[in-house]
Amino acid sequence: MHSSFDYQNLGAIRVRAQREVATSSADHRIPWGTRRDNSRNRRFNQKLYKLFAPQKGPLRVLDLGCSGGGFVKDCLDDGCIAVGLEGSDFSKKFRRAEWRTIPEFLFTSDITAPFHIEGEFHGSFSAIRFDVITSWEVMEHIADADLPQVVKNVLEHLEEGGLWIMSVSPHPDIVEGVNLHQTIQGKEWWVQRLAGLGVEHQEKYVRFFNTQFIRGPKYNAPGSFHLIVTRGGKGPEIPAENLCIKAYDRWLGCRGQKILKLALLGV
Numbered sequence: 001m002h003s004s005f006d007y008q009n010l011g012a013i014r015v016r017a018q019r020e021v022a023t024s025s026a027d028h029r030i031p032w033g034t035r036r037d038n039s040r041n042r043r044f045n046q047k048l049y050k051l052f053a054p055q056k057g058p059l060r061v062l063d064l065g066c067s068g069g070g071f072v073k074d075c076l077d078d079g080c081i082a083v084g085l086e087g088s089d090f091s092k093k094f095r096r097a098e099w100r101t102i103p104e105f106l107f108t109s110d111i112t113a114p115f116h117i118e119g120e121f122h123g124s125f126s127a128i129r130f131d132v133i134t135s136w137e138v139m140e141h142i143a144d145a146d147l148p149q150v151v152k153n154v155l156e157h158l159e160e161g162g163l164w165i166m167s168v169s170p171h172p173d174i175v176e177g178v179n180l181h182q183t184i185q186g187k188e189w190w191v192q193r194l195a196g197l198g199v200e201h202q203e204k205y206v207r208f209f210n211t212q213f214i215r216g217p218k219y220n221a222p223g224s225f226h227l228i229v230t231r232g233g234k235g236p237e238i239p240a241e242n243l244c245i246k247a248y249d250r251w252l253g254c255r256g257q258k259i260l261k262l263a264l265l266g267v
Contacts (some may be wrong), residue, residue: 011120012104013083013128019110024089027077027141027184031090032175034124038068041219043252045074051236052131054112060085062117062130062157065138069106082127083117087107111153112146113125116158129159136215137165137224140173143182151197151203153260158245161234163205167215169224187225200238208238210249219252 008188024026052059059080066084068091075082084090085104090110091099099106109115112191118125133154140149154164168190191201204226215221232244251257 012125013115013117013119014125015083015085015109016263017109017115017117018106018113020108021089021111022110025141026109026178026180027089027229028090029087030175030178030180032066032173032180032184033137034088034090035094035096036067037220038070039214040070040074040215041212041253042074044209044214045078047209047249048132049211050239051205053239054236055131058157059132060128060130060159062133063170064111064133064135064154066140067091067104068099069102069136070098071136072105073098073102076105081119083107083130084127085111085115087111095262098200110141112149112151116213117151117157129162129236130157131159132216133158133164135164136213137169137221139166139181140169140181144193147183147193148197151194151199155198155231158231160231161236162231163235164199164207164229165205165213166227166229167221167224168227169221171196171223187227190200190227194227194229199231200233201227201229202233202235203228204238205235208241210246211254212249212252247254 014104027033051060061075061080061082063082063084066072066086069084072084082105086106086108087110089108091097117128119128158164169181170183170184170186171181193199207224211218213219214227216224216226
């Protein structure tokens, strides 16, 4: 990992969004997730950096639907260039979680409309393309009719050979009598839908992360599944891992490990 990069010395980042807030979204009217969630998982970060270890320069990470910004903050602290976009302005207004500590890296934007992310380099702004784009429990909140624009936005910001990593829930989420999930479909449906929009799911990367994601069945998203898509089937080479590492990833975050941790540490 390129830990020598000091994000505090980076020139300004700006986001030019057609719609700065997703005012038509139920998640804006009922800010259920964005006022509670601040997900992070150090093991996911470790595996991500191992996957991209051969790359020169800092890893560039974009988190769509960043909520409290915890994952973005961890990436910045690890030496990445990281940006978070959130459709609701709840956390921004109340300076919740990491919106208080890294406001220059967190922005509001409706990702179902065009947006452009730029960084200041040598005194002028230019487009930033990202090695990794993530969407944790976000895609099910997007109506099917809006998926083409979301994918277009991702493709415009995803570096050649980069990965779009996401967790997706196939279940309704009823809050105050409103279903916040607009597209409720299983994994195969999503694989085919995204393929039709120009991005290809690569199950081999899901196997590499081996249950260690920011959100998922182990981590505050029961029943969800993971998709990792690439542009044209190109992505980083997967490093070899021994059986001990694979067993550790399976153990970490499982019910038995959580019970043991609670019994021994009380947390």
